[in-house]
Amino acid sequence: MFRAALVDPQSARVSRGLWSDAARRLRRNRPALVGLFCITLFALAAILAPVIAPFDPYEMNGSSLDAPSLTHLFGTDLLGRDIFSRVLYGAQISLFVGVGAVVLALLIGGVLGAVAGGFGGRIDGIIMRATDVFLSIPSILLAIGIVTALGRGMAQLMFAIAVSYAPTFARLLRGSLLALREADYVVAARTIGASRMRILVRHMLPNALTPLIVQATLVLATAIIDIAGLGFLGLGPADPRTPEWGTMLVDARRFMQTAPHIVVFIGGAIVISAIGFNLLGDGLRESLDPKLKR
Amino acid sequence: MSDQHLLEVRDLVVRFRTHDGAVHAVNGVSFDLAAGETLGVAGESGCGKSVTNLAIVGLLPKPAGRVEGGSVKLQGRELTTLKEEELRQVRGSEIAMIFQDPMTSLNPVLRIEEQLVETIQAHREVTKEAARARAIDLLAAVGVANPESRLRSYPHEFSGGMRQRVMIAMALALEPRVLIADEPTTALDVTIQAQVLDLLRRLTEERGTATILVTHDLGVLAGMADRVNVMYAGAVIESGTTDDLFAKPRHPYTVGLLRSIPRLDGETGGKLVPIEGRPPDLIEAPVGCSFYARCAWRTDRCATETPALAPIDGGKGPIVTSGPAATHVVACFNPVAPAEVAEGRPLPRAGGATQ
Amino acid sequence: MGRYIVRRLLAAIPVLIGLSILLFAYIRILPGDPCVAILGQHRTPEACAALISNLGLDRPLWEQYITYLLKTLSGDLGSSVVNSQPFLAEFLTRFPGTVELTFGALLFAIGVGIPLGRLAARKVGGWVDGLITGVSLFGVSIPVFVLGLALVVIFGVILGWLPTQGRIDARARFDATSGILLIDTLLAGRLDLFVDVVRHLILPSIALGSIPLAIIARITRASVIEVANEDYVRTARSKGLKEKTVDSRHVMRNAWLPVTTVVGLQVGGLLGGAVLTETVFVWNGVGRWVVDAIQNHDYPIVQSTILVFAVIFLVVNLVVDVGYALLNPKIRYQ
Numbered sequence: 007m008f009r010a011a012l013v014d015p016q017s018a019r020v021s022r023g024l025w026s027d028a029a030r031r032l033r034r035n036r037p038a039l040v041g042l043f044c045i046t047l048f049a050l051a052a053i054l055a056p057v058i059a060p061f062d063p064y065e066m067n068g069s070s071l072d073a074p075s076l077t078h079l080f081g082t083d084l085l086g087r088d089i090f091s092r093v094l095y096g097a098q099i100s101l102f103v104g105v106g107a108v109v110l111a112l113l114i115g116g117v118l119g120a121v122a123g124g125f126g127g128r129i130d131g132i133i134m135r136a137t138d139v140f141l142s143i144p145s146i147l148l149a150i151g152i153v154t155a156l157g158r159g160m161a162q163l164m165f166a167i168a169v170s171y172a173p174t175f176a177r178l179l180r181g182s183l184l185a186l187r188e189a190d191y192v193v194a195a196r197t198i199g200a201s202r203m204r205i206l207v208r209h210m211l212p213n214a215l216t217p218l219i220v221q222a223t224l225v226l227a228t229a230i231i232d233i234a235g236l237g238f239l240g241l242g243p244a245d246p247r248t249p250e251w252g253t254m255l256v257d258a259r260r261f262m263q264t265a266p267h268i269v270v271f272i273g274g275a276i277v278i279s280a281i282g283f284n285l286l287g288d289g290l291r292e293s294l295d296p297k298l299k300r
Numbered sequence: 301m302s303d304q305h306l307l308e309v310r311d312l313v314v315r316f317r318t319h320d321g322a323v324h325a326v327n328g329v330s331f332d333l334a335a336g337e338t339l340g341v342a343g344e345s346g347c348g349k350s351v352t353n354l355a356i357v358g359l360l361p362k363p364a365g366r367v368e369g370g371s372v373k374l375q376g377r378e379l380t381t382l383k384e385e386e387l388r389q390v391r392g393s394e395i396a397m398i399f400q401d402p403m404t405s406l407n408p409v410l411r412i413e414e415q416l417v418e419t420i421q422a423h424r425e426v427t428k429e430a431a432r433a434r435a436i437d438l439l440a441a442v443g444v445a446n447p448e449s450r451l452r453s454y455p456h457e458f459s460g461g462m463r464q465r466v467m468i469a470m471a472l473a474l475e476p477r478v479l480i481a482d483e484p485t486t487a488l489d490v491t492i493q494a495q496v497l498d499l500l501r502r503l504t505e506e507r508g509t510a511t512i513l514v515t516h517d518l519g520v521l522a523g524m525a526d527r528v529n530v531m532y533a534g535a536v537i538e539s540g541t542t543d544d545l546f547a548k549p550r551h552p553y554t555v556g557l558l559r560s561i562p563r564l565d566g567e568t569g570g571k572l573v574p575i576e577g578r579p580p581d582l583i584e585a586p587v588g589c590s591f592y593a594r595c596a597w598r599t600d601r602c603a604t605e606t607p608a609l610a611p612i613d614g615g616k617g618p619i620v621t622s623g624p625a626a627t628h629v630v631a632c633f634n635p636v637a638p639a640e641v642a643e644g645r646p647l648p649r650a651g652g653a654t655q
Numbered sequence: 656m657g658r659y660i661v662r663r664l665l666a667a668i669p670v671l672i673g674l675s676i677l678l679f680a681y682i683r684i685l686p687g688d689p690c691v692a693i694l695g696q697h698r699t700p701e702a703c704a705a706l707i708s709n710l711g712l713d714r715p716l717w718e719q720y721i722t723y724l725l726k727t728l729s730g731d732l733g734s735s736v737v738n739s740q741p742f743l744a745e746f747l748t749r750f751p752g753t754v755e756l757t758f759g760a761l762l763f764a765i766g767v768g769i770p771l772g773r774l775a776a777r778k779v780g781g782w783v784d785g786l787i788t789g790v791s792l793f794g795v796s797i798p799v800f801v802l803g804l805a806l807v808v809i810f811g812v813i814l815g816w817l818p819t820q821g822r823i824d825a826r827a828r829f830d831a832t833s834g835i836l837l838i839d840t841l842l843a844g845r846l847d848l849f850v851d852v853v854r855h856l857i858l859p860s861i862a863l864g865s866i867p868l869a870i871i872a873r874i875t876r877a878s879v880i881e882v883a884n885e886d887y888v889r890t891a892r893s894k895g896l897k898e899k900t901v902d903s904r905h906v907m908r909n910a911w912l913p914v915t916t917v918v919g920l921q922v923g924g925l926l927g928g929a930v931l932t933e934t935v936f937v938w939n940g941v942g943r944w945v946v947d948a949i950q951n952h953d954y955p956i957v958q959s960t961i962l963v964f965a966v967i968f969l970v971v972n973l974v975v976d977v978g979y980a981l982l983n984p985k986i987r988y989q
């Protein structure tokens with residue numbers, strides 16, 4: 007009773023400040039900062055690979071299977087290629103394919119989710135059943151199926167991973183849109199006669215974006231792992247000499263007994279980048295969730 | 301305060317540790333409760349009513365909430381320093397509680413039977429059959445038809461009012477001396493509210509159970525409570541018998557409260573006046589009177605000094621803290637004069653207390 | 656309850672139809688000449704003609720689909736283009752290995768993940784909680800094959816504690832009736848071999864189970880924390896119940912619910928992860944078979960494996976949902 011009687015001058019300000027609020031909380035979230043650090047490391051390695059890499063990743067620059075040394079920080083592989091340089095270029099591939107796949111998945115999933123959640127009814131039912139189909143297939147098998155159907159290559163890899171995750175994004179966006187349909191300001195917009203499309207684009211999508219961004223960050227981690235997984239199964243880039251992390255692990259595995267450090271360096275690179283995106287994703291979730299405010 | 305009260309709360313201080321700092325949820329609450337009496341507690345949302353009650357039985361949310369000072373005595377026995385196991389034995393059997401939302405206060409995956417029987421068996425060495433028989437009696441006593449078969453039901457098979465009856469049965473299962481009912485009817489339909497309150501009053505009267513009744517509904521207080529504590533920002537700011545308080549409210553906040561609800565008798569002219577502003581941020585330690593920012597009666601003194609609860613008429617005779625002759629006390633430097641109550645604002649006074 | 660199960664079963668039908676269309680399309684999409692794509696180097700004109708009529712590629716699409724559907728429903732899941740072995744027979748000899756591995760991984764994930772989650776929830780905010788959060792972060796961030804290789808290096812190569820290849824000592828001779836060696840060795844009364852099977856199972860189970868473990872630990876932690884804040888838990892405490900009773904009867908009985916659902920959802924990831932794990936540990940199961948099939952362009956095998964795994968996933972989750980309903984009286988009575 008008293009609750010209703012009280013005016014709440016702050017409520018308007020609170021909602022407008024969501025993003026700056028989130029940024030403030032993110033800055034205080036130590037795990038998220040560690041994640042950001044890992045990602046920066048990963049991104050710098052990828053972008054600056056041509057500058058920092060001491061050797062050409064495709065060329066033989068030393069004898070076969072050299073131990074780590076000052077010249078070859080991570081040692082050399084069977085063909086005498088510098089592993090450090092190859093790991094740096096590998097970051098480039100993972101970043102490129104991973105980000106590409108997630109952006110593509112967001113596009114596909116976003117459109118499907120927006121249509122399903124925004125319009126509902128029959129279309130919604132069909133799209134949801136379709137996502138059920140894709141989600142019932144273990145994602146790595148789905149990716150395997152797509153790569154075998156389309157042939158090996160970076161673009162195919164990207165597409166395969168994108169298709170594996172698009173259903174998740176579609177469901178997520180649809181879920182938030184359905185929840186938002188009942189939100190006060192959407193109902194308000196409807197009563198003043200705003201068009202369906204306008205409500206969807208202007209009022210609902212921006213608010214439904216938050217969970218999507220969090221999920222996309224987390225999926226980047228799994229995407230990097232999946233890319234390496236496909237590479238490990240021999241479904242990586244078409245050229246087997248490409249310094250893709252998973253493909254490199256196939257070779258590394260053969261010398262696990264004598265040169266276990268190779269597995270450690272390549273595996274470490276994958277783990278660090280995955281941890282980075284996982285930490286950042288968790289941090290984003292915590293700082294963007296107004297329920298956790300206080 | 302010569303003779304011992306059933307329950308004595310003194311200078312209770314509760315803080316919550318949060319990321320943004322300590323929340324000063326309860327700042328020195330004192331009150332007494334005599335056997336068989338019903339004490340009403342009123343006050344805006346967030347003023348510390350529930351936290352006070354949870355602190356009494358040691359159920360503050362851990363690890364954030366802590367009692368940082370004061371004492372709670374049940375029949376002379378200090379509760380705040382009891383070991384967890386001893387406190388457990390007090391809960392349910394000597395002090396029982398009923399909460400606001402009957403929809404969420406019962407465990408959805410356990411039958412009513414299990415929830416009643418476990419309560420009895422937690423405190424009494426009885427067989428399951430005996431506990432079950434007692435549970436049937438209890439359900440019958442709170443007016444559940446076919447208690448024997450209803451015992452097998454799950455909470456979601458009951459209506460809200462019925463669930464709250466089950467909660468009452470559970471709370472009274474061990475004949476506690478004190479019953480704390482925290483907004484027991486807020487979540488119920490108006491017609492059901494009256495039935496549940498009637499039941500509560502009848503059962504506590506029959507058993508002589510002392511009751512602390514928290515409610516937002518001043519009408520309920522007028523009908524149920526012998527005495528009333530009005531709380532604001534974690535402190536009791538006015539206390540007295542229900543009659544005194546409703547007839548002669550003296551604290552500006554109490555006056556605001558009474559003016560903010562529709563009165564059936566239309567005594568104050570029937571105009572509904574909300575209290576403006578919002579309660580203070582409990583993160584900051586209170587300085588001066590906590591109602592200062594919203595008070596029409598404030599003076600400079602109020603900004604720096606904190607008023608203590610004191611008798612209105614300057615304290616003739618000893619202060620009575622419980623029972624029908626309880627002294628009317630108020631924490632305000634400029635108590636509202638009777639003539640000002642209807643106006644809801646200060647009138648020029650001889651002493652020139654207004655600004 | 657019966658109605659609920661029927662409803663869930665009916666809901667699975669459109670998904671199965673969608674799945675069949677997708678997998679039907681899969682073989683059709685294969686680039687270029689199906690003969691080249693499917694038969695690859697095994698291509699001969701006769702084989703090609705056989706394949707085309709075998710797949711019915713000379714008939715209209717809808718007819719081909721119906722044929723595919725009917726064949727699938729009758730249990731004919733195609734055959735290998737490499738050695739013409741029917742899919743199902745080969746699959747059934749491989750599947751027990753995958754079942755055993757998945758079982759070991761799930762046991763590890765549940766057996767360790769749930770206690771960790773409960774512990775973290777009890778110490779929420781403390782260093783134990785932080786440590787467990789860190790471990791589960793690591794668990795979801797390390798690929799199965801990297802963890803698998805690391806385990807092989809550490810426990811197999813360096814320490815030499817555990818076997819790193821295969822399901823059982825290659826020299827072991829005994830009657831394998833079910834194909835699930837944990838059971839078969841016991842049936843044969845060979846405790847020594849049973850222990851050997853368990854030892855073989857440990858490292859692959861840890862590798863495959865790490866992601867589900869991390870996810871289960873997280874959801875358990877979150878669920879316990881959430882339930883612990885529920886009103887009915889406060890009620891239970893206010894009644895003076897012992898903390899142990901509050902925890903087991905009021906917190907955990909409710910906290911299980913979301914955990915069971917998540918455990919069911921892990922089965923998909925486990926079956927997928929088995930493909931990689933079996934490769935690392937040279938484990939004789941469906942996963943390695945599929946990898947071989949990919950290398951040999953034996954697409955009908957890939958196609959039908961996807962189908963069977965998806966159906967297993969759907970069935971497991973149906974069972975889990977029914978179990979969930981049994982645990983949750985609110986659904987049970989609908």
Ligand SMILES: Nc1ncnc2c1ncn2[C@@H]1O[C@H](COP(=O)(O)OP(=O)(O)OP(=O)(O)O)[C@@H](O)[C@H]1O
Nearest residue numbers: 316323325344345346347348349350351361364582
């Ligand atoms: N777990 C908690 N952590 C931090 N602060 C808390 C917590 N629980 C309560 N508080 C704070 O303590 C203060 C008192 O809360 P309390 O629940 O006692 O209010 P109330 O008077 O019962 O209100 P209502 O009428 O809404 O029930 C509030 O300001 C609240 O923000």
Ligand code: SF4
Nearest residue numbers: 589595597602632633
């Ligand atoms: S003490 Fe002063 S500010 Fe506080 S209620 Fe009384 S008059 Fe108002």
Ligand SMILES: [Mg+2]
Nearest residue numbers: 349350351482
């Ligand atoms: Mg309250």
